[in-house]
Amino acid sequence: MARILDGKAIAAAVKQDLAMEIAQLRECGVQPKLVVVLVGDDAASASYVRSKERLARELGMEAEVIRLAADVSEVELLRQIELQNADDAVDALLVQLPLPDHIDTDRVLAAVDPNKDVDGFHPQNIGRYAMGSPLVWPCTTAGILEILVRSSVPLAGQTAVVVGRSRIVGWPTAQLLLAHNATVVQCHSRTKDLTEFTRQADILVVAAGQAGLIGVDDVREGAVVIDVGINRVDGRLVGDVDFDSVVAKAGAITPVPGGVGPLTVAMLMKNTVRLARLRRL
């Protein structure tokens, strides 16, 4: 049976470390501040944003949510971003995605001050992934690394296969594994024989958004399996990996829920603290 990589416990340890670090920063007169811009009233986005605001405050940081109507103009959204860029008290700025269709997401992400870009989605930071040393890695990618490192999974020389190439998870995760000297294969929806690749993985990261995509025959014995998928099937939350069968063959596996998910918000806080340090110390 695989070792279950407990995301909740790892996230709790990250938060505990952060609370201490933030207390020390406050003694030096630095209180990190996170601003989240939320456009529209999508229930899932609103819920994520509330948990970000709550955790930031719980850890002793300042947090502010700017709520804009679903029909806000792109010009007005860009103006709000400019105001936050110019506000010296703001260390970290995040625009919750997805944005409404009438707004050019790329233009909005490029408007965020790269030094406050806590998601790591600004083109300048994306360029820095390619150099292996961005200011921050995107939160989910950073969470995957935190799980691997805190679970003592070696990366250098390992064969890592990433399924998915999204800008939010798949692509930055492949870059991060490469930066840590893994041999990386990036698979995606057009990959011809997915199984042929996934079976070679010492570390298999699945971020495709497709329930049951990876079954027991797709996994090498003893592999470390990181399941980033969050799918609702018959009212139940499941990942992209068929946990019940793969758990018997893998060496370690993250569950859904309770795996990568809890790390994502925790890493947003860690990224916020890092940007505050870089800007102010």
Ligand code: GUN
């Ligand atoms: N929506 C889903 N995931 C993310 C994320 O990582 N950052 C932002 N800003 N929005 C998201």
